[in-house]
Amino acid sequence: MSLNDTSTEKTTLLEWGLINWRRNIIYIGFIAIFIIFSITLHDKGFLDPTNLLNIIRQTAMIAVMAIAMTFVLSCGEIDLSVGAVAGLTSVTVAMAIDAGGMIFGIGIGIATGIAVGVFNGLLTTKIGIPSFLTTLAMMGIAKGVAMWISDTAAVPIIEPSYSWLFGGGSIGIIPVLAIWMLVLGILGHFTLKRTGFGRRVLATGGGEQAARYSGINTNAIKFKVLVLSSCAAALAGMLYAGRLQSGRFQLGEGDELSVIAAAVLGGTSLFGGYGTVIGTIVGALMIGLINNGLILMGLEFSQQLIARGGIIILAVALSQKRS
Amino acid sequence: MKDTEFVVDLKNISKSFGGVKALTGVNFRLLPGEVHALLGGNGAGKSTVLKVLNGVHQPDSGSISIAGRVMHNLTPETARESGIAMIFQELSLIPSLSVAQNVFLTRENKSNFGLIDDTTAEKKSQELFNMLDVDVNPKSLVSELGAGQRQLTEIVKAISQNAKVLVLDEPSTALSVSDVERLFVFLRKLKKQGVAIVYVSHRMDEIARIADRATIFRDGRNVITAPIDQLPIDTMIEYIVGKRSLGLSDIKRDSVKLGKALLTLKNVSGRYKPNNISLSLHQGEVIGLAGLLGSGRSSLAKVIAGVDPIVEGEVFVNSNNIKLRNSSDAITAGIALVPESRATQGMIASHSLASNITLPILEELSTNGIVNNAKVRKISQEKIRELNIKTASQDHAVSTLSGGNQQKVVISKWLVTNPDILILDEPTAGIDIGSKSEIIELIRDLAREGKAILMISSELTELLAACDRIAVMNDGEIFNIHDRKDLDDPTLSDDPENQLQDAEQKLQLLIQDALTIKS
Numbered sequence: 001m002s003l004n005d006t007s008t009e010k011t012t013l014l015e016w017g018l019i020n021w022r023r024n025i026i027y028i029g030f031i032a033i034f035i036i037f038s039i040t041l042h043d044k045g046f047l048d049p050t051n052l053l054n055i056i057r058q059t060a061m062i063a064v065m066a067i068a069m070t071f072v073l074s075c076g077e078i079d080l081s082v083g084a085v086a087g088l089t090s091v092t093v094a095m096a097i098d099a100g101g102m103i104f105g106i107g108i109g110i111a112t113g114i115a116v117g118v119f120n121g122l123l124t125t126k127i128g129i130p131s132f133l134t135t136l137a138m139m140g141i142a143k144g145v146a147m148w149i150s151d152t153a154a155v156p157i158i159e160p161s162y163s164w165l166f167g168g169g170s171i172g173i174i175p176v177l178a179i180w181m182l183v184l185g186i187l188g189h190f191t192l193k194r195t196g197f198g199r200r201v202l203a204t205g206g207g208e209q210a211a212r213y214s215g216i217n218t219n220a221i222k223f224k225v226l227v228l229s230s231c232a233a234a235l236a237g238m239l240y241a242g243r244l245q246s247g248r249f250q251l252g253e254g255d256e257l258s259v260i261a262a263a264v265l266g267g268t269s270l271f272g273g274y275g276t277v278i279g280t281i282v283g284a285l286m287i288g289l290i291n292n293g294l295i296l297m298g299l300e301f302s303q304q305l306i307a308r309g310g311i312i313i314l315a316v317a318l319s320q321k322r323s
Numbered sequence: 324m325k326d327t328e329f330v331v332d333l334k335n336i337s338k339s340f341g342g343v344k345a346l347t348g349v350n351f352r353l354l355p356g357e358v359h360a361l362l363g364g365n366g367a368g369k370s371t372v373l374k375v376l377n378g379v380h381q382p383d384s385g386s387i388s389i390a391g392r393v394m395h396n397l398t399p400e401t402a403r404e405s406g407i408a409m410i411f412q413e414l415s416l417i418p419s420l421s422v423a424q425n426v427f428l429t430r431e432n433k434s435n436f437g438l439i440d441d442t443t444a445e446k447k448s449q450e451l452f453n454m455l456d457v458d459v460n461p462k463s464l465v466s467e468l469g470a471g472q473r474q475l476t477e478i479v480k481a482i483s484q485n486a487k488v489l490v491l492d493e494p495s496t497a498l499s500v501s502d503v504e505r506l507f508v509f510l511r512k513l514k515k516q517g518v519a520i521v522y523v524s525h526r527m528d529e530i531a532r533i534a535d536r537a538t539i540f541r542d543g544r545n546v547i548t549a550p551i552d553q554l555p556i557d558t559m560i561e562y563i564v565g566k567r568s569l570g571l572s573d574i575k576r577d578s579v580k581l582g583k584a585l586l587t588l589k590n591v592s593g594r595y596k597p598n599n600i601s602l603s604l605h606q607g608e609v610i611g612l613a614g615l616l617g618s619g620r621s622s623l624a625k626v627i628a629g630v631d632p633i634v635e636g637e638v639f640v641n642s643n644n645i646k647l648r649n650s651s652d653a654i655t656a657g658i659a660l661v662p663e664s665r666a667t668q669g670m671i672a673s674h675s676l677a678s679n680i681t682l683p684i685l686e687e688l689s690t691n692g693i694v695n696n697a698k699v700r701k702i703s704q705e706k707i708r709e710l711n712i713k714t715a716s717q718d719h720a721v722s723t724l725s726g727g728n729q730q731k732v733v734i735s736k737w738l739v740t741n742p743d744i745l746i747l748d749e750p751t752a753g754i755d756i757g758s759k760s761e762i763i764e765l766i767r768d769l770a771r772e773g774k775a776i777l778m779i780s781s782e783l784t785e786l787l788a789a790c791d792r793i794a795v796m797n798d799g800e801i802f803n804i805h806d807r808k809d810l811d812d813p814t815l816s817d818d819p820e821n822q823l824q825d826a827e828q829k830l831q832l833l834i835q836d837a838l839t840i841k842s
Contacts, residue, residue: 194438196431199420203428206419213379213415214428215399273419 025318026266026279030286037293044296051292053175057243059288060177061086061236062255063281066262067188068232070280071225073263074192076205076272077124077131079226081138082233082259085116086252088146089237094155094247102162106238113234116142117227124226125219131226139256146249155247166242177239181281189277201225205272258287261312287312329388330355330488330519331376331407336385338371345371346382346543353488358510358520360530360551363540363563367755369523372540373490377409378402390487406487410477410494418466423448425465426480451479457505478506482513489513490521493753507533527556539563563755574763574788576807582606584642585775586627586658586744591636596622596799600636604744609766609776611790613783613834619799620779621663624746627777628660629653640744654683659742661733663749663779665726669733672722676714677703679721680735706735710765727758734765745769746777751785763789783827793830795837802837
């Protein structure tokens, strides 16, 4: 009996409810905003299937990157280069398709992601530069390279099957983008929660020293999540390129903020140790939902930015556990 | 003896960190089925030896053999694969994962499709806990556990790895008497199965009970390895400190003339603990709080220091009724808390001694927001001298000091605020014997200067050495308060060590009494 920590046992039912309420705020918030928009914006076509599918199409790239970002944040690291890497990959893919066809293009796209990820990972784990700085620098480098090789011009993609597979297509009513998001989401969820790799990621972020003492090669884990993140960013760039049938360096610009916001909104800790892919996807959808609703309301871009910022702060503030 | 008989054979190991020699030519051999105690003061090299054995540190020279195999480039993973399981003081659990997830970390049970199966892990951990007869819920997050439960989780984690060598680093620090007993029963079981156990502890009474052999370290060398029956406690101490030092039994407690009551608690209760505490702490007095883990000692300290809220009751400082809404209210009232967890609550380890010591009074040392560095240096130098802190300079990071000196820095940090009431929560945890008695002497000196002191310690000899009165707590309540001198037996010989031993037994009994009456 002496070892029972009474403070955990005396937690009341009410407190338990409150804690879980906070943990699930993202889902409650998502539903609440959806209902509000359904009522206030129904005459502006919010509930039209086309509009709803559009939200998913616009969210897919953010969600793909945010799934990987969930791993990065859970591991206690951060990747600021995702947006720029998406832009860079859209350009390399477009140029490669032009030069050597679709398969070659896809290969080059994946290679771009791996190359950037390996670079980020090595700098972070071998030299010991914090990932915040490594990826901040990479953000500039990736954008610079994309501008340079494309001569700042859009590179068109004339390859219908690529555009169908990476963005434009749909199976029946379901957009291919939604399938990408769903498949990667399920994959990501199980990888984080139910595989040894995911567990090692959470352990590394939850207590790096303890993880190392438990026999986890934490540097290898960090390296892998950074490569994973760049590959997801590359895929997002390929999706952008497919959807817009061209590669441009501006694609994905500023996405890193939405991506990180989606993960944090979903309940992933910015400081490592806890992450949820499902939450992240709902977080990404919520950002898409808000963007869409604000546009339908007819707000100006400046007003949209302010409203979006406010809603995100509110949601994150509500989800914070108070001590 | 053939070399292969040793399950671990460290030969001539040396290791330096940035020019400082941590180990010099260390030899250490471990037999299967023995409990081998490692002893030594802080910085003697015990931890470094363990980290070499575990593959965390690579030795600069020397060889490591495990079960007769010479291990080159030992890493934590290869060490574990060779059957070495290590339980660290506070290092190897991930707070954000559950108990079961921690126990099976890196060895997760896989279901079909290769996915992790936490339900099986929970069941298996439950079986292990049942075998140990310990009440820990495998589904709880580690961050929700108390220190004792964490310790047991660490042990279960190591045991679940079917270890050939189990290394326990200070396993009993956070455990209650009955849990230590349970641990010992379990260790003896493991021993019979041929598991070799390396047992590191500052508590020699435990070592005398559980160990078969002991190796004593001093200044990065192994000074002796001998069967435990050839090492009575005073001999052990002799090897550890090199020369006889003042023990706890020699500390003088002046017959107290109680000053006015500086701190009075009337029916104080916290949110969970403590419950209904009434207590008067006088000028020049040291009151000790005795009790097991979770008895509410730290909770009481936190409530008085304004860290945790008071739900009911009144606090009087100098007979003024004061409201403690937060810790700055307490500091203003002259109450300072030297917290339990030195590393996280007490100090900023990477900052210098000077900046740590002057942190609470930075505003007083500043004019127009600019810190007066001359004053900072002067005050920190004063404290370094007064408390005899061993450091090359006040500009060194606190992390470079030994545990005992770190604790002195934390105490200095609060002394600069010149508090009337000082609360010390486990001030000697993880500190070597020499520094311990120095800290206790310091506490007595502070009381002599007229401060009122409330001290928490799990080491009863320290409470007995330091305190004028001892309050026994259980389940958040003060069970009763004893005058220190009532615990002395005038019929015993004058030998202070005998006296202290006798008093400790009495106090142990009182703590156990509090438990049985309550439950």
